Amino acid sequence: MRLLRKNHLGDARLEGRPFVDNGGRMNIGRDLVVTSRPVPSHLVTGPAGVLTIGDRVRIAHGVSINAQAEIVIGDDVVLGPYVTILDVDFHGIHDRDAPSAARPIRIRRGVRLGAGVVVLRGAILGDGAVVAANSVVSRAVPAGAHASGVPARPHA
Amino acid sequence: MNVIAKVRAAIARDRGMAAGALGRKIASNAAAAALAKIALRACDEVGRRARAFGSPQIDNRGVIVIGDDFAVASRFGAATLATGVGGRLEIGDGVVINYGTFVRAASRVTLGDGVMIGPFCVVSDADVDEEARPIEIGERVWLAARVVVRPGVRIGANAVIAAGSVVESDIPANAIASGAPARVLRVRGQIPPAPISGVQTKGGIREAS
Numbered sequence: 001m002r003l004l005r006k007n008h009l010g011d012a013r014l015e016g017r018p019f020v021d022n023g024g025r026m027n028i029g030r031d032l033v034v035t036s037r038p039v040p041s042h043l044v045t046g047p048a049g050v051l052t053i054g055d056r057v058r059i060a061h062g063v064s065i066n067a068q069a070e071i072v073i074g075d076d077v078v079l080g081p082y083v084t085i086l087d088v089d090f091h092g093i094h095d096r097d098a099p100s101a102a103r104p105i106r107i108r109r110g111v112r113l114g115a116g117v118v119v120l121r122g123a124i125l126g127d128g129a130v131v132a133a134n135s136v137v138s139r140a141v142p143a144g145a146h147a148s149g150v151p152a153r154p155h156a
Numbered sequence: 157m158n159v160i161a162k163v164r165a166a167i168a169r170d171r172g173m174a175a176g177a178l179g180r181k182i183a184s185n186a187a188a189a190a191l192a193k194i195a196l197r198a199c200d201e202v203g204r205r206a207r208a209f210g211s212p213q214i215d216n217r218g219v220i221v222i223g224d225d226f227a228v229a230s231r232f233g234a235a236t237l238a239t240g241v242g243g244r245l246e247i248g249d250g251v252v253i254n255y256g257t258f259v260r261a262a263s264r265v266t267l268g269d270g271v272m273i274g275p276f277c278v279v280s281d282a283d284v285d286e287e288a289r290p291i292e293i294g295e296r297v298w299l300a301a302r303v304v305v306r307p308g309v310r311i312g313a314n315a316v317i318a319a320g321s322v323v324e325s326d327i328p329a330n331a332i333a334s335g336a337p338a339r340v341l342r343v344r345g346q347i348p349p350a351p352i353s354g355v356q357t358k359g360g361i362r363e364a365s
Contacts, residue, residue: 019231019232047174062232082276084276084301093316116276136302136319136320150321
């Protein structure tokens with residue numbers, strides 16, 4: 001792990017150019033792969049945001065990760081195209097001009113997210129969980145579970 | 157909202173921002189205001205103070221009318237505004253559309269004042285080879301990320317549609333709806349139909365902290 005400076009993704013292998021806006025901290029592990037073709041992926045941290053990415057993580061194109069509190073992505077995680085991981089809603093539900101509280105997201109080792117999955121604030125995905133395409137994860141998914149749907153529910 | 161009030165609100169909101177980030181934000185807004193005049197030129201009417209962050213795709217074979225204070229982002233995928241022949245897309249004042257969103261009016265699509273649409277949403281009033289059915293989205297409705305609104309749907313004012321939802325039937329005003337197909341979880345100011353994550357207070361439902 002090494003602490004990153006702005007627009008610097010360690011020894012990551014980049015396909016195309018991702019958009020990186022590091023207003024907080026990013027800790028990136030070894031052998032990260034980020035694809036940004038045809039649509040750029042973007043990694044953003046707010047002033048109090050910490051994004052931690054483990055080793056051998058693979059990020060497909062069009063992925064959006066925005067950490068205003070904390071997002072932890074474990075080793076060997078695979079994020080499919082257009083996955084969106086936001087630990088904040090950006091607007092209050094009842095008063096849209098009110099700020100939304102950020103809650104940390106934990107994506108444990110070996111998790112696989114299908115295309116278009118949205119992970120919302122406070123979500124926790126256990127080791128090896130698999131989430132089907134276009135699902136929305138807003139709560140906990142147990143380790144090893146297969147989950148799908150809006151919101152995502154684990155099933156056998 | 158006039159420019160002075162907007163700037164005042166922005167200063168209050170961005171007080172904690174680092175100087176560099178604030179500078180970049182001001183520059184990107186200025187560039188967006190300049191670009192909007194070119195990027196939205198295919199629209200029939202565009203109100204004052206429009207902003208385009210990156211170039212949206214405008215495919216106008218009918219009529220596109222846009223109110224004041226419109227903002228559209230295209231940073232990570234172009235937003236698309238399209239009308240078919242005879243189609244009419246009406247966008248109210250203060251509407252914000254995020255990147256990758258696709259809005260198409262084969263017959264008629266109406267977005268009320270203050271509607272907020274998140275990234276990668278689809279609002280299209282016609283499927284291929286099907287008859288178009290108009291879509292009406294009320295004032296201050298918020299569609300979060302990746303919401304799909306199906307033909308013929310009407311969404312009442314102030315409703316919030318959660319991320320990833322597919323809206324296939326009408327949603328009442330003030331509702332919070334989620335799922336595929338979207339169901340109403342609760343209506344603000346009412347007692348929720350079933351216990352869900354959240355804390356009930358005297359004034360209504362509040363999010364769990």
